[in-house]
Amino acid sequence: MNLGILTAxxxxxxxxxxxxxxxxFKQTQNADDYLVAGRNxxxxxxxxxxxxxFISTSAIIGFGGVAGMYGFSLLWLAFLNIILGVWIAFAFLGTxxxxxSAQLEVATFPSLLGxxxxxxxxxxxxxLMIFVFMPAYTSIILIGGARxxxxxxxxxxxxxxxILAVIVTVYVLTGGLKAVMYTDAFCASVMFLGMMALLIGTxxxxxxxxxxxRGLTALNDLVPESLTAMGHQGWTAMPQLGSPLWWTIVSTIIMGVGIGVLAQPQLAMRFMTVRENKSLYRAVMVGSVxxxxxxxxxxxxxxxxxxxxYNTQGIIAADVAQGNIDLIIPAFISSFMPEWFLYLFTLTLISAAISTLSALIHVQGTAFGRDILETMGVQMGKKGKSARLPQLGVMTGVVLAVTLAYILPGSIIARATAFWFGICAAGFLPTLVGALYWQRGTRLGAIASMVSGFSVSIFGFVFLHIAESEPFGIAMALFGRHALLPYPWTHVDPLLYALPVSAAMYIGVSLLTAPPAKEHLKRCF
Structure with a gap:
């Protein structure tokens, strides 16, 4: 690309x-405007x-590269993204x-549950869970955009x-969620045009x-032996049932991210910004497309x-990218798309990074300022009416994300995304669904569910799931091996056992404890 044209x-x-x-910024007059965009x-x-x-550089570059390595099996994730991430999320959870949130007069995800x-x-x-673990996800988006x-x-x-951190920080600090959502909508339009052009061009x-x-199916013999041994059966077929690759794709990538989207705090806050349920129903088709x-x-x-x-160079995508799957999509696009598209795709990736970064940093800021500090009695301005504590949280979250961006290793985009989505599903989903649909759910049941969900999930990542336990090194240091249990537990995503434990704890403890007061339930429902 011409640097002068690109700069302009x-x-x-x-x-x-x-x-x-x-x-x-001009439309942000109070804390409600800053936190939930005035609910209109x-x-x-x-x-x-x-x-x-929802869609960041991790989806376009990270998961695009994973699809280049493993094949069309990832389309099941797209299916779950639409069915669960849009239809179920909007119509059943969002409403x-x-x-x-309006009846309880709350403006954040943790305060809704609390x-x-x-x-x-x-x-x-x-x-605290949002503020401690979300920076890892934020930092990989920051890394992708900065690279x-x-x-x-x-x-x-x-x-x-x-530069990227400053751009996002300035408008999240000053304009809150209104500025975030307006810029998000513009970024989404750029992303939509870019991906449509890419699909048609491909x-x-x-x-x-x-x-x-048909041509891709005919290349099955070119699948690397290392992937064939793991269960790869070609780019147009699912991996062999029960193989290590099958467990990775199904449990971690498809289910981990596909189910985890239902409990993403930064997405749940979007539902608090509209005036009526009819608005959510109207938004379903736009979101699905x-x-x-x-x-x-x-x-x-x-x-x-x-x-x-293969048709142009006689080798597959992984060889072109020299084993770094994060380079597959950029290498593919730069090899055949016209120059005008390179400018559009540059804006597409920048838009994906900025829109997701702003959403994550806003949620981290509100979690730190409103849900942690203000709930514990710290005040800056009138309690519940000032945006100063969330703004302090934004600054703190940016510092953490930038710091982690220098520490985290390469080739971590897809793995870190699945990690964050998975622990959110295990820690938040049963409590959230119960809060919205089961009046018998109790405070102790919710606490037991959240604590057990996060604990079991993190234990699984540190001591069982070898993709994370090996680089963490804690299991090796304590027990002399990378994972405490043999296969298939080394490849089963912790979501598959942490989520059932979390749900069982929620239901069991709630049934064993006194139900909430009827007056409070009447106010909630």
Whole structure:
């Protein structure tokens, strides 16, 4: 790309972001505006913001590369993203979250749970889990965006990292969730155009839909022996049932991320921003189409890159990327797409990074300022009315994310995403669903569920699931081996046993303890 043209396009792009951020700033008059955008956001803006916060560079680059390595089996994740992440999330969880948060007059995910169960501990614990573990996910988004800026503008990585962090921090600090959602909606539009062009261009490059899929199926003999030994049966087939690769794809990638989306705090807060349930129903179609073209595209483009590279260079995508799967999508795009698309894709990736970063940093800020500090009695301004503590949390969250961005190793994008989504599902999902749909759920049941869900999940990642336990090294240091149990537990994602434990604890303890007061339940429901 021409650096001068790219710089001019990026400057115009930043100008548009500044306009939307300033609009959000001008409309932010109180804490409710800062935290939940005044609860009057247009349903299309909400749907686009939800999708942009959901889809990041980890989905486009990280999971696109995973699809290039493992094949079309990742399309099951796209299916779950639409069915669970949009249809179920909007119609069954979103409507209840919107109504209950308004009735209880709460503006954050932890405070919703804490108010429903009348527990300060739940509010602080949920806020603490978000503030402690979310920076790891935030940092990988920051790394992905900064690496792309580094390559596109030929700049130092540290400079790119700070530029991205400063851009997001400024408008999250000043404009709150209104500025975040307005800029998200713009970023989502850019991402949608970029991925549509990529999908059409890819199928055109491999001879069309039918020819492309037939050609890719014919390359089964080129699957590396190491992957075949793990259960890989070709890019157009599911891995062998029960094989290590099957467990990785099904339990970690498909179920871990597919189910985990239902308990993402940064996404749940979007439901609090609309005025009525009708707005959520209107947003379902927009959200579904957006998610299909964003994640569906990369999960199709990734595998098809193998056919394109074989036809043009005689090797598969992993060989072109020299084993680094995070390079598959960038290498594929730069090899055949016209120059104008490279500029569009640059903006697509920057948009994906900025939109997700702003959502995560906003949630970290509110968790630290409102849910932890304010709940524990710390005040800056009038309690419940000031945005100063959340703003302090934003600054603290940015510092943590930038620090981790220098510490975390490479090739961690998809793994860190699955880790965050998985622990959220185990720690939050039973308590959240029970809060919205089961009036018999009790405070002690919710506490037992959340503590056990997070504890079992983290234990699994540290001592059982070898993809994380080996690099952590704690199991080796304490017990002299990378994992405490043999296969298949080394490849079974902790979500599959942590979530049932969490749900059982919630139901069992709730049934053994006194139900909530009827007056409180009447207020909630």
């Amino acid at each position: 396009i990026f400057a115009a792009y930043l100008g548009i972001l500044i306009f939307f951020a300033y609009t959000g 956001v247009h349903p299309w803006v909400m749907a686009l913001s939800y999708g942009a916060a 209840k979250i919107r109504k209950m 108010s429903r169960y009348q527990s300060r501990f739940i509010t602080v614990f949920a806020g 792309f800026l580094q390559e596109a503008f030929v700049m130092n990585f540290n400079t790119a990292l700070l 199928y055109n490059a491999v001879g069309g839909v039918v020819a492309g899929h 957006f998610i299909f073209f964003l994640v569906g595209t990369v999960y199709m483009v990734g595998p098809l890159s193998n056919l394109y590279f």
